Amino acid sequence: MSEIDIHHLGAAYALDALDARERAAFEAHYHECDICRDDVIQFRETLADIAGSAAVEPPASVKDRVMAEVARTRQLSPLLPEGVIDLAERRRRRRRFLAPALTAAAAAIVVVGASIIVTRDSQPAYADELAAVLAQPDGQIVTLADTRAGAEDGSFKVAWSATEGRLVLLGDALSVAPNDHAYELWLIDESGAHATYILDSASDGDVRAAIDLASQPTAWGITIEPEAGSPTPTGDVIFLGEV
């Protein structure tokens, strides 16, 4: 997708009229493009004005159900401003997580994915990676389905391109993993499930990673594992997306 194309997707984006692939590409772009961001902000106000002129009150029972649900629903923490996160602490934590995990994964014969570039302190890097992956003719993106019955807890998307040899993992609005546990991404191919991205507790609700891709997936899965990582899945597969 060329740069010129992407600048013209703001209106269709505001209308939710992009397919998943274009939506992801535009989202990666517009956070860094003042013109597109202003366009989207203004179009959304316009649509809210139009929607406001056609309000329809729901039955009172809906409010009762909402408030009952609210009473038992945990709220996500606010996003921290950039720079507030203690980078040294983050690095220390990552090293601690990563070392045993990689050793364990190597022992299990196949290691898919070595370099990990993560999260808020490298947001632009991830956005560029996503745009690069989706710009390839074989660039794909899948939304992983939540496999827990009735669960309503965040979302995972994986974008990847064999040509680019990279995958980008986007987790949003997730619950924080239980103590000493973290989300783990598995690339599933004909030879089995391979630990691909290890260890993000989603303490800020989000998971962002760009990782080398070493094999063609037939499916992607997410489990929650002990924070040291597991060479093979031990937790239930909570998100699954087939290619």
Added chain:
Amino acid sequence: MRDVGAVRLWRDRAATSSASSGGNTLADLLVRAGRGDASAFAELYDELAGLVHGVVIKVVRDPAQSEEVTQEVFVELWRLAARYDESLGTVKAWATTVAHRRAVDRVRSEQSTRDRHDREIRNVVIDYDEVSESVETRFDTARVRRAMDRLSPIQRESVDLAYYGGHTYREVAVLIGVAEGTVKTRIRDGLIRLRDELGGSQ
């Protein structure tokens, strides 16, 4: 944070157009809700329920399913309350965005599990007139109707099919039998015109 340009514009609009019960603005209520204040959230619900449900029901159509989606939208707003960022738009715009996205996700996931050929395409085209009519029965429609009337019929058709039909612009192109680029342009020109009309008459 310093108010500049578009940020100030939207903040001013939030302050003037979103005043609510007890002198609280919607943004105030949302901030309190973000700290876990359920009674503030209940007030916010009262202010936004018509807006949210109006969007949802026009996209989803089925009343029972629409109620479910409206419920999901408000639980989502509750979960995300602390993450609302005033510099990215008013509370109403945020709620509308969440509502529309949810509604579209619902109809698309239904569609993908169903055969969707000629029969449905005909239904969609018929439904779209119905939507335009229901819009006009509500209060405060004069300004919006004037703005809508400024759209060319082909712009309006493309915007309606995308927004209320829940179709991607590529699908709209198939529905009305024109090139994708043409639909993209109509949607863009149509929204710019609506924005200019509605913004100008504030």
